[in-house]
Amino acid sequence: MKHYAVVGASSGTGRHLTQLLADRGDRVLAISRHPPEQRAGVEPYAADVTDRDGMNVALAAPFDAVFFTVDIHGLTQSRESIRAVMYEGCINAINAARAGGAKRFVLLSVIGADQPSWVWWILNALKRGMQRNIIEREHALKASGMPYVIIRAPKLKDGPAGTLPLAATPPSHRLNMKLGIFRSELALALLAAADGAPESSQWDVFTATAGPAPAWLASISKNAGAG
Template sequence: MAATVLVTGASGFVGSHVCTALAQDGHDVRAMTRHPERYDGAGTPVAGDVEDRASLDAALAGTHAAYYFVHSLDSADFEDKDAQAARNFGAAAAAAEVRQIIYLGGLGADDENLSPHLRSRREVETLLGEAGVPVTTLRAAVVIGHGGISWEITRQLVDHLPAMLTPRWVKTRTQPIALVDVVRYLVGVLDHPDAIGKTFEVGGPEVLSYLAMLRRAAKVQGKRRLPTVNVPLLSPRLSSAWLALVTDVDLATARNLVDSMINEVVVHDRSIEKIVPGSTLGYDDAVRQALADRKAAAE
């Protein structure tokens, strides 16, 4: 059944693809952005800023459901900013009588050892529903797709480095997922009665270390195996400065991502497969698709 759906972060990595998929399914998509005059993606652009409650009231009026893809990883005070943004959005959604908020969060155990980034993602899950709108949360690790920050770091490290420094975090296990599968899950839980108010873990078929991801990505591209230089005492601060130096990610984002790489992020609950059945793309195929999309975008 077609619905009127608001997508925040509509011009972003995940949001832009969700807008396209929803529109293809026949939904009335409102693509929320701070600069609607610049938007050229799927759906109808609407002005909105999570720091401006009045703009949210206007954007959400008459909507059935809303996707929330907002974060401030490039800010030093991202935890406070993201918390207030989630409160604003949840309150505006409740006032507009939205029936479902769908949020993409992060994997990781619910304990005190979560990094600030992942801890903030957990807090946002709660704050979005604080005013009473049911929240469906999908928790994911690294999303493999052209334009994604984590994937771009992987791709650029493989492209730029003759050798790979190996601080301790490169051995941390993660469960990457292809962009196409994240989008399929996000669209699949829309208005699904068994998904309302629930939290699901999503991931691809393989659990890999960050170092294994780099080596596999290099192999897919026909590059020689990356030699490693073991630097076990490389601090998170130095690791993030190194990433910012050899990739185009900014220092604040690099630091927040590196801090999260100490946490194992793997799927322990596969209940999403009952809601949205279907196999997921393997890591190598996800890398091939990301590279093909990058090539197509450059043409």
């Protein structure tokens, strides 16, 4: 039995990931401002990523991996509040995980953060400073000395895992409306990355009819495609 922490466990990809880990028989610390209910294998933990001391307490254990899946919702957030969650909150989690002795930090990021695209123009208009925050927190994780894997995802959708095989490449794609992935499938990829991706690696992950799947993703990709 392994022990994981999911920061951002109450919704979206983090919720799917928490369920996957619990179903597999692992122990999960489900961290969120409004954490999910306690159930077998899941320990809810109320904490805000903007609270540095709170994150230090939450991530004090030597987890097998800490996942950061936090997003910010709503279109009326200020640039400062968006940065406080997306960038400063991630830094708080990285520092706390490192101090607690976590074996690996898995960061959910966004495809093409370092490349211009019209989709990024829209995202930055809706969530001011989003692209800068994404890029800078990736750089901070790489410079932290913490063992890490960065998973960059495209457009997120809701739906069941197993529709198409999962593909992964080194970062190379622009963010567009063609590449996509179900949140349930992305959770599978995050779990596979925590368990088997090379240390200090970064990947674009998406669904494709016949996409490339590195060794750490190959078995889970085949299972997804078999559904």
